[in-house]
Amino acid sequence: MKVLVQREDFDCGAEIEAVARGNAKVGAVASFVGLVRDINEDAAVRTMTLEHYPGMTERSIAQIVEEARMRWNVIDCTVIHRVGELIPTDRIVLVVVASGHRGDAFEACEFIMDYLKTRAPFWKKEQTPEGTRWVEARAGDDKAAARWKK
Amino acid sequence: MKIKVLFFAALREQVGAASEDIDLPGEKSTIAALRSHLAARGGAWQSALSEKKLLRFAINQDMAAPDALLKAGDEVAFFPPVTGG
Numbered sequence A: 001m002k003v004l005v006q007r008e009d010f011d012c013g014a015e016i017e018a019v020a021r022g023n024a025k026v027g028a029v030a031s032f033v034g035l036v037r038d039i040n041e042d043a044a045v046r047t048m049t050l051e052h053y054p055g056m057t058e059r060s061i062a063q064i065v066e067e068a069r070m071r072w073n074v075i076d077c078t079v080i081h082r083v084g085e086l087i088p089t090d091r092i093v094l095v096v097v098a099s100g101h102r103g104d105a106f107e108a109c110e111f112i113m114d115y116l117k118t119r120a121p122f123w124k125k126e127q128t129p130e131g132t133r134w135v136e137a138r139a140g141d142d143k144a145a146a147r148w149k150k
Numbered sequence B: 001m002k003i004k005v006l007f008f009a010a011l012r013e014q015v016g017a018a019s020e021d022i023d024l025p026g027e028k029s030t031i032a033a034l035r036s037h038l039a040a041r042g043g044a045w046q047s048a049l050s051e052k053k054l055l056r057f058a059i060n061q062d063m064a065a066p067d068a069l070l071k072a073g074d075e076v077a078f079f080p081p082v083t084g085g
Helices: A012-020 A056-071 A102-119 A139-146 B009-015 B031-039 B043-049
Strands: A002-006 A028-035 A047-052 A076-082 A084-086 A091-099 A122-128 A131-134 B002-007 B019-023 B056-059 B062-064 B075-079
Touching (some): A012 A028, A012 A091, A056 A076, A056 A102, B002 B009, B002 B031, B009 B043, B009 B075
Antiparallel strands (some): A122 A131
């Protein structure tokens, strides 16, 4: 299991390879990549700055991954989230889950993203031609996370 | 009771502080009581921490509810709902 919070970009291909390398029990690898869009809430986004709570960020993602491991067959998992200044088309987040079968890989990957969106302490600030603004949390994200409640 | 309070994102900008060491009266307190204590300073503190504002809280880097108890030495964080991912 690997959790990284970093300013640098990451190599999706290398991370996907890494979770399955040399382990013949892995039959499925699911991945999700989140990117910076150039439009949000009808405003052009020039740059985005991601702030976080160092320490709690890593801790909360590790707890989310641990919960996924209790609910699904997760052989390995990597979560990388970038912070600092990003521009449209930049990668923000990567989740990679290796499992025995695709069902577990898909579900665990989606669960980790849904929980990360509502529990990991990151905040986005957008710079637009009209000025800077903090991104508001979406009710849809809470709904997405709530559907995993047992 | 000495605690450390952290503020993040829009809230950090509104109150003009990223962290503060606070000596709260009494031996026991809650996040809600700390929020009222800070809001009572008035001005930007009052508007940023008013009950109308949707905020999230953490104690020692774990999400916590407003009625969660604080103890001396705790690291308490106040922040807006998260928007990562």
